[in-house]
Amino acid sequence: MLRATWRGLLSRKLRLLLASLSVLLGISFAAGAYVLTDSIGKVFDNLFATINQGTAVTVQGVSAFGTSGFDGNDREPVPQSVLDDVSKVPGVSSAVGAVGQPTSLILPNGKAFKSAGPPVLGVSYHQDSPQETLTIVRGSAPKGLGQVLVDANTVTKQHLAIGETIGVIGNGPQQKATIVGVARFGSTNSLAGATLLAFDPPSAQQLFGTPGAWDALSISAQPGVSDTVLRDRIAAALPADKYDVLTSAQSAAQQSGDIKKGLSFFNTFLQYFARIALFVGAFLIFNTFSMLVAQRTRELALMRALGASRGQVLRSVLTEAVAVGLVGGLGGLGLGVLLAKGFQALLSAIGIEIPKGPTVVETRTVVYCLVAGVLVTVVAAAIPARRAGRMAPVQALRESGPAESKSLRTRTLVGAVILGLGVVALVGGLAQGAIALVGIGALLSFIGVTVVSPVFTRPVVGLLAAPFARVGVAGRLGRGNAMRNPRRTSTTAAALMIGLALVAAISTLGSSAKKSIVAAVATSLGADYVLHTDQYQPFSPDVAAALSKQPEIGKVAAFTQARAKIGKAGTSSIQGVDPSSLQAVLRLKVLSGDLSGLRDDQLAVSKAEAKNLGAKVGDTIEVSWAKTGTQPMTVGAVFDNNQFAGGYLVTASDYARNVTDKKVVVVAVTAAASTTPAQSRAAIERGLASFPNVQIEDQAEFVKKQGAQIDGILNFITGLLLLSVLIAVLGIINTLALSVIERTRELGLLRAVGLQRRQLKRMIRVESIVIAVFGALLGLVVGVAFGWALVSALHDAGITDFAIPWARIVEVLVIAALGGVLAAALPARRAAKLKVLDAIATD
């Protein structure tokens, strides 16, 4: 039996290879993501281990909310007094304070440097200190506010040179500094693409840090004192629970861990797309095996007639599936290693530089590829295999080829139930914010639609193909072929449906978000201008003061933002703003309490968060700040949800008291009465003279910028979804190729009675286009429905309006039709090449 299976496998190798390819692509995506993140993780493990060699122990403030470096800084700085105390601990050779804070770089041409992703950091440089992680490769160490050391990667990428003057904006206005040196981070040119601007420690402290405090301490040990011993001594000398005291090995692991945590997000993100691709691949496998089993009816029935048991036939088909899965898994692993390099190039394109290192293929990656490959294939082939096992021996003797279709009633009923369950899971998941449930809901919905769809395949496909049928006989024949086997057509189309449904869903979300922003700006934003830096990096609070001096400017509201733990709502963003100017820049609808009169020790809460907290005006809420600890605050006002106000507001003075970092995120400005837009804009530009990192946007520009940002994300996700669309196109190729083989005699007959090759190709093309457009239509309908559900669920998150992305829908349909043309190319060529005589003679 095994030998028969093996022979069969070889004789169908091309078709099975195509099926393997569909699994292979999905697996390669998963493997690529694993290999990439593992390799990068390894690189950073090594990097941090080596650069921390001169350091024995590090000291920094504890993380107030347990967030890692990637989620924002929640550590209070370390006062100079602590540094002095630590220096006196026995066994300490030297202790230095380091500064590292986000900052803005102004290039020599006066333009603010815009990073594609990695941060710009202002840091301290300790000359001749063994703890220093930066190594000067050219030039000299910086001295004073006027000299800066820049990392080698930035110098190269921005075409900077020693002797040029750049601007640096930290806590205050722009500071001009001359580049005196170029540095590397350990043995690499940059820290994952971050731009590093290093000053001598007192200057760094003044420019970026906190007066009289450091962001971290680096301590070296005297000979003979181990890192752990020194760590314990220092920890004993410091107040408990305020500082993290770590050995350099621990801090290296922590720093590397922070980076890996950021990467794992990227990995998870890519794994989602890999899973979608595998799911689409499963459809292809299902279809391929269904068709192969149908075509081999006589062969399989003959085996049964010769005494093979049901189980043996079933196992023989499943063995094929395992072989296909193994080929797909192994091939996917191989391609994944190559793809990892591609992903790395992708990261590099968005500015994240990864130092060179070995390619790491963990055992986990290999196991995943093989298991996922085999599992997906076997599960997808299970139903066709079962059908093969049930083949009656008598079917070996029957004349007809693939069996005629049975009634669709049971199938439709089952499909409707699956679809119903899917919709319930999806809606429930969205309502509860349970991502896993949403995923299962989407999965079931896709399967449900696929199972149901044959019922309306004939009429819809007939309608879609009607224009082709009117043009000529090739169109009519193609239409007939697309309609003749609704199950096959709909499963093939369903594979395309999945990818395109997701494209349609996120496009719907995007167009709705854009419409919502327009609406939100119209209804909620009173400010004429919104000022912020690239990527909303915090900037100097001095900007507000500088603007207030301009007579053409009316109200100025500076929004500061920090994290705090608020009652039972957990850690959340909290904004500090002057209540009197707030009402001028935001059209906030106050539902209860007094917002304009918000006093210190009071908290204004959005409707959504009030519900979340279960609080009303007058209630007392415990608010925990990183700097000052837990304080009771009273709810002073509840306002209607507003995109720009966020969930929680406190007064500017409360904010200043409780938060160390005073930098602002957004400044909203109204023009003074009776000024022209040109006058007010000129006034703002004057006010921003020392802050070239701050951008001015009027309402229209703000809307446009937000829209562009949404489009950027949409295009990125759509790009990743193209993988599953590509697999679906492979599926169409496979279906058509198998159909061509199955219909060889028909094709021969058509050619014999005078169908030209050209017409034959057109016939196959029409079938392909119709399947593809049918899939796209299914996808668009399902996707827009998904999108609608998403938009409804995100109403409270600010997506208040629903908009159908018409332009994208037209694009998808056109692309699907083109995909159909493309998919038809090979099968059509093959069909046209058939020799008429051979085709007629085929048994």
Added chain:
Amino acid sequence: MTTPPHPAAVLAVDVRKSYGKGETAVTALAGVSLEVPRGQMLAVMGPSGSGKSTLMHCLAGLDTVDTGSIEIGGTQVVGLGDKQLTALRRDRVGFVFQQFNLLPTLTAGENILLPLDIAGKKPDKAWYDEVVGAVGLADRLSHRPAELSGGQQQRVACARALVTKPDVVFADEPTGNLDSRSGAEVLSFLQASARDKGQTVVIVTHDPVAAGYADKVVFLADGLIVDHMDAPTSEKVLERMKRFEASA
């Protein structure tokens, strides 16, 4: 049809064809000359491997020849490209195969009109009705092939072959898969179309009964025409065949 009148519907001169090369070459046609006058029903007979199917395929433009000349309705077939050959088959030749003659996705009526449809031509309504009436399928036109019996399917194929008023209809063992009654219906129809409508028909068969319907029979053996018989009956043909087997 706008073809100039020509005495012969099919004219083959010294047609040779072999498969393979060198020592393994097999001669299928070793110099066959044949003339089928308009309106004649000719039967090509011969044992398996005699080359009768190859001859038909070559005459019909389904296969190429090594040397020789073949004219259909006065048009030289040898040397035509695929495109012209296809058009020739579509417009000037009709086919009835042993089995699998019809497209399962089309109705009987659509199958009959297929060659005209492919050519983008409007059917001659009167002729269509006449042909459909003659095969006795007027009430079955909207049925799909799967809903028709084997005999009905072959009659649909005959109607399709005739609907373009071709120079010649080639029928390759048209009754091979039918019971004798259905076979007789199909053969009578082909015979009637030759006698009453002047349709040239070439039928390839190894069945003496089928050959008995023809106006003339040629016997093929080892790629050569070895004998012919005018006004054949099935008994005479059977007799002749027996002599072949005896000499073989």
